[in-house]
Amino acid sequence: MSARHRLATGACVGAIAWMAAAGPLRAQGMDPSMPMPMPSPSATPKPAAGSSPPAAPKPAATSVPSAAPRSASVSASRAPVPAVSDADRVAAFPDVVAHAMHDDDVHSLVLFDRFEAWNGGRGAMAWEGAGWIGTDLDRLWIRSEGTRSGGRVEDGDVEVLYGHSVVTWWDLVAGVRHDAGRGPPQDYAAFGVMGLAPGKFEVEATAYAGTSGQWSARLQARRDVLLTNRWVLQPLVEANAFGRGDARRGIGAGLATVEAGLRIRYEVTRRFAPYLGIVRERAFGATAGFRRAEGQDAVATRVVAGFRFWF
Amino acid sequence: MSPDPSSCPPGTHPGWTRRRFLQGLASGAALAGLGLWPRRAWALKAPDQPVVLPGRDFDLRIGETPVNFTGRTRPAITVNGELPAPTLRWRQGDTVRVRVANALPPHSIHGHEASLHWHGIVLPANMDGVPGLSFDGIHRGEAFEYRFEVRQAGTYWYHSHSGLQEQAGLYGALVIDPLEPEPFAYHRDYVVLLSDWTDLDPSALFARLKKMPGYDNLHRRTVGDFMRDARRDGLGGTLAERRAWNAMRMTPTDLSDVDGHTYTYLLNGTPPGGNWTGLFRTGEKVRLRFINGSAMTYFDVRIPGLKMTVVAADGQYVHPVSVDEFRIAAAETFDVIVEPSGQDAYTLFAQDMGRTGFACGTLAVREGLRAPVPAPDPRPMLSLSDVGMAMSNDAHDMASMPGMDLGGQGMSHAAEDGTGMRMGPPGGHPLVDMRAMDPRPRLDDPGIGLRDNGRVVLSYGALRSLFDDPDGREPGREVELHLTGHMEKFAWSFDGVKSSDAAPLRFNYGERLRIVLVNDSMMAHPIHLHGMWSDLEDEHGAFHVRKHTIDMPPGTRRSYRVRADALGRWAWHCHLLFHMEAGMMRTVEVRE
Numbered sequence: 001m002s003a004r005h006r007l008a009t010g011a012c013v014g015a016i017a018w019m020a021a022a023g024p025l026r027a028q029g030m031d032p033s034m035p036m037p038m039p040s041p042s043a044t045p046k047p048a049a050g051s052s053p054p055a056a057p058k059p060a061a062t063s064v065p066s067a068a069p070r071s072a073s074v075s076a077s078r079a080p081v082p083a084v085s086d087a088d089r090v091a092a093f094p095d096v097v098a099h100a101m102h103d104d105d106v107h108s109l110v111l112f113d114r115f116e117a118w119n120g121g122r123g124a125m126a127w128e129g130a131g132w133i134g135t136d137l138d139r140l141w142i143r144s145e146g147t148r149s150g151g152r153v154e155d156g157d158v159e160v161l162y163g164h165s166v167v168t169w170w171d172l173v174a175g176v177r178h179d180a181g182r183g184p185p186q187d188y189a190a191f192g193v194m195g196l197a198p199g200k201f202e203v204e205a206t207a208y209a210g211t212s213g214q215w216s217a218r219l220q221a222r223r224d225v226l227l228t229n230r231w232v233l234q235p236l237v238e239a240n241a242f243g244r245g246d247a248r249r250g251i252g253a254g255l256a257t258v259e260a261g262l263r264i265r266y267e268v269t270r271r272f273a274p275y276l277g278i279v280r281e282r283a284f285g286a287t288a289g290f291r292r293a294e295g296q297d298a299v300a301t302r303v304v305a306g307f308r309f310w311f
Numbered sequence: 312m313s314p315d316p317s318s319c320p321p322g323t324h325p326g327w328t329r330r331r332f333l334q335g336l337a338s339g340a341a342l343a344g345l346g347l348w349p350r351r352a353w354a355l356k357a358p359d360q361p362v363v364l365p366g367r368d369f370d371l372r373i374g375e376t377p378v379n380f381t382g383r384t385r386p387a388i389t390v391n392g393e394l395p396a397p398t399l400r401w402r403q404g405d406t407v408r409v410r411v412a413n414a415l416p417p418h419s420i421h422g423h424e425a426s427l428h429w430h431g432i433v434l435p436a437n438m439d440g441v442p443g444l445s446f447d448g449i450h451r452g453e454a455f456e457y458r459f460e461v462r463q464a465g466t467y468w469y470h471s472h473s474g475l476q477e478q479a480g481l482y483g484a485l486v487i488d489p490l491e492p493e494p495f496a497y498h499r500d501y502v503v504l505l506s507d508w509t510d511l512d513p514s515a516l517f518a519r520l521k522k523m524p525g526y527d528n529l530h531r532r533t534v535g536d537f538m539r540d541a542r543r544d545g546l547g548g549t550l551a552e553r554r555a556w557n558a559m560r561m562t563p564t565d566l567s568d569v570d571g572h573t574y575t576y577l578l579n580g581t582p583p584g585g586n587w588t589g590l591f592r593t594g595e596k597v598r599l600r601f602i603n604g605s606a607m608t609y610f611d612v613r614i615p616g617l618k619m620t621v622v623a624a625d626g627q628y629v630h631p632v633s634v635d636e637f638r639i640a641a642a643e644t645f646d647v648i649v650e651p652s653g654q655d656a657y658t659l660f661a662q663d664m665g666r667t668g669f670a671c672g673t674l675a676v677r678e679g680l681r682a683p684v685p686a687p688d689p690r691p692m693l694s695l696s697d698v699g700m701a702m703s704n705d706a707h708d709m710a711s712m713p714g715m716d717l718g719g720q721g722m723s724h725a726a727e728d729g730t731g732m733r734m735g736p737p738g739g740h741p742l743v744d745m746r747a748m749d750p751r752p753r754l755d756d757p758g759i760g761l762r763d764n765g766r767v768v769l770s771y772g773a774l775r776s777l778f779d780d781p782d783g784r785e786p787g788r789e790v791e792l793h794l795t796g797h798m799e800k801f802a803w804s805f806d807g808v809k810s811s812d813a814a815p816l817r818f819n820y821g822e823r824l825r826i827v828l829v830n831d832s833m834m835a836h837p838i839h840l841h842g843m844w845s846d847l848e849d850e851h852g853a854f855h856v857r858k859h860t861i862d863m864p865p866g867t868r869r870s871y872r873v874r875a876d877a878l879g880r881w882a883w884h885c886h887l888l889f890h891m892e893a894g895m896m897r898t899v900e901v902r903e
Contacts, residue, residue, distance in 0.1 A: 077782045078779075081820070091878075092879030096446060096447050101810050102892050103802075104811050104812075136800045136802040136809075137742070165800075168743065196799060227534050228533050229529050
């Protein structure tokens, strides 16, 4: 192998010669001299290895019709399957330490969908966030929402839930909820579903049974509407209902509040989006009565501004 | 290596068949890898030519090397400091020895263990390089010696099978020279290895996919698109079509999980601005060995102004077929021959399937030339029939959605096959978000974004092996597997079972079996079986083309024959790296 040879080759010019049938092509990795160890279930004679020459070349770019009809079956391999030696057996099943797969690793997400202030809020802010840590099917969820003013929680809750995927788009969740803020702290057992409804509505429906005998329910649905791939409109509806009235918290029995919000965010990055929105909250029944007694309206409209972010 | 006139195909110059690759190397200025010519001889001309190591004995060293493709310096994982790894040039019939040392630094982001897998190479199971199946991997500071007989020829590649190292640069070309003359001739020979690079730590990218799988799906349809479609197709039809997608909770713009928003696409380790150049002289025939060594990318490749004659697929000869363009799935290889003449420069253009970026290079008569780089094609959008939903193009028909079986909504019998059994996972499986109701082989379909684009585009239907079915037996049994996923969770599986939960599939040594794959997901999956060939069948169940990686676009049902002639434990997986990592993998055990 000298450089001179290579240069000589460099001068070589040859026309393309599509080899027609320069002998049967060798089947990969097969040694025709090896005996055929497989039992032959029928008496069909075994064709000689590679006995059929390759078909004539076809230059066209179109699909090639199938060469062999399905009926032309043979029971013995054209190229015999090599016999297995002891060395092959050793090479085939080496002693190995089972390797950890990563398809069931623990991952996590924290998403603050709302982190906002509102007009007339006098420095108060509201939040709503959720986070999960776990695998595809089993996750520990933490959800929280509330308002904060003057350095203390005005009204808020935090839920710690175990979620398990039961069916394609839905997780069952069960756990505990702790309420803080107005009135004495209260704890609930929580049970619900969360998932993606047809139409890509993100839905959470949860029932709560309190240690005090109180029960309540919360339903929330939201959806992203793409004005562009960065300007996203998010309608959101949340309803809360209670089993018993609780004057200390300003809530009445039955449907207490329904909140409808419309927020428009600009995704500066996928992870961070400031938004502006308008929220209309309506109180019902005795809850509305409590609000009026405090000098508030049963229906309140707020303009909100905040950030949505996840990590 | 003396000239052997008797071995030449008719019409060629005596002796070139044996040495044509060297000629190509000489022209390609890659001789530095041989250590025969001074390195500067090519370094001055073409600094970005891959290093070529020919022979039987190799010493490879896996380590961490700083690279800068984007303006930021990041730690890549490399072989002998090279990205791509050196091209290994083997000869059919040789027994090769490859000593691979793991020189990763402590606390490397790429882990402490490494491996090399020889993709598409038929060899003993303990040489296959899959940690946990073939061996225990190569730990930091240790070395492993691969030694096996090379029984095949053609264009292949090698890559890490440890963690996510393949994303971070551990891939290189394998070129095996045949003993027999090749059925085509050429003067120059270039490897064109396409890949995708990210500055992100690959494990951070995986974590991001788990948090937000649609991160790179930045071209979703908007309210404005709805208004436009409603004006064009009518409100009712547009609403019905949107309802169908919304019922699936999917978006038709979701073509690839990671795309040009995250990736910089490389051609032979060179970003588009780097202008990798392969030289030719007018009138010469140039062999281009395209290899898709990317982690997550399908490329659509063309050379404006040149016809490409495809002569081999996955290293195996095919009937030559002349095309303008081909789609290459991750892990596939295509050998093409081009005859540039009339222009001084041609652009090798490889755009990603979603049209979010491209890799490119130049074929030119001298260094420093460039031809115009085409604009990426319009972004394609999946139709309901693309994902196997058997819709007509009339959007009104979609409202009723006959036969559509969305996850969690029970069984449909629309897709029952001849056996009367709908195989695959049951409806509502928590890791299966949809099932194709009308899957077909679609071998003649060039694929989404390539139909009716005015160019002749390769399809699997046009690829036919130059040889008959090497085994010839009818398959004795059939194994059907469904390719399944859950887009929101970024969970991928076969039959809804992720690899860590799945028992090995058992093949009996010597048997011939038929694998039937049904893609029940919205994404395309290149499926690779280690150790044995995948002999793709045509629509009639007859042998069509021999491959090592079978592309499965959404909504397809394709079958291939496997001859279980390789004893041992073998990996069988989707070659989109993060799909494999997320569970789309099985172990196959071939036992006596």
